[in-house]
Amino acid sequence: xxxxxxxxxxxxxxxxxxxxxxxxxxxxxxxxxxxxxxxxxxxxxxxxxxxxxxxxxxxxxxxxxxxxxx
Numbered sequence: 001x002x003x004x005x006x007x008x009x010x011x012x013x014x015x016x017x018x019x020x021x022x023x024x025x026x027x028x029x030x031x032x033x034x035x036x037x038x039x040x041x042x043x044x045x046x047x048x049x050x051x052x053x054x055x056x057x058x059x060x061x062x063x064x065x066x067x068x069x070x
Contacts, residue, residue, distance in 0.1 A: 001016070001017050001018070001019075001020070001057055001058065001059055001060075002014050002015070002016055002057070003015050003017050003020065003031070003033055003055060003056070003057050004056045004058060005045075005053050005054075005055055006053060006054050006055075006056055007053045008052075012053070015033070015035055015043070016035065016036040016037075017033040017035055017036060017057070018034045018035070018040065019033070019034045020032065020033045020034075020057055020066070021033075022066065022068055027048070027049050028048045028049070029046065029047040029048075030044060031046070031047065031055055031068055032044050033045070047068045047069065054067060054068070055067070055069075056068075
């Protein structure tokens with residue numbers, strides 16, 4: 001899977017991930033992902049109302065599995 005950060009329809013960053021968890025509180029989303037790297041590190045991203053970016057999680061065929069947009 002890939003986590004993409006999209007701004008104005010353009011992918012500005014992308015990371016390969018193994019798994020993800022999305023929690024929402026007070027209209028703010030917290031996205032925790034386990035990266036597909038040597039250490040299987042965990043990263044945390046945030047999506048808040050009014051942010052210019054949107055996070056997408058896609059599969060190996062670039063089909064969207066989840067959009068995180070507040």
